[in-house]
Amino acid sequence: MRGRMCGVLMIAGAIMGLWRWVGYLVAPLEAIKTEVRSRRGDIESVTDNYAADQITDLATRAGEVNGVCIVFGNSDSGEGYIVVDGN
Structure with a gap:
């Protein structure tokens, strides 16, 4: 389960006691x-x-309807086992 991000619990020996939660x-x-x-x-x-077009559209409409646009950003520190788009 390496490389999992936002919202995913990785079950490992150190946290097996949390299994019930x-x-x-x-x-x-x-x-x-x-x-x-x-x-x-x-x-x-x-x-x-x-x-990109859909993201831009939603972000633009947020301002038009007195709304909020929340962006989640994530990056990999380059640990050598995750490759995205050749990077």
Whole structure:
């Protein structure tokens, strides 16, 4: 399970004692969706890094409707086992 990011628990020997709590873990986007909907708000999301037009459209509309645009950024420190787009 190397290379997993945001919202994913990696079960390893050091945290096996936490196994019984795994059902309580929620991905950040899902938690935000739940909170927004509980307040009767609207939420849209894009999880495809290559959907630049869709991302730009949503970010632009956020300003037009007095909304909020939240961006999650992530990077790999170059540990040598993850390659994305040849990098």
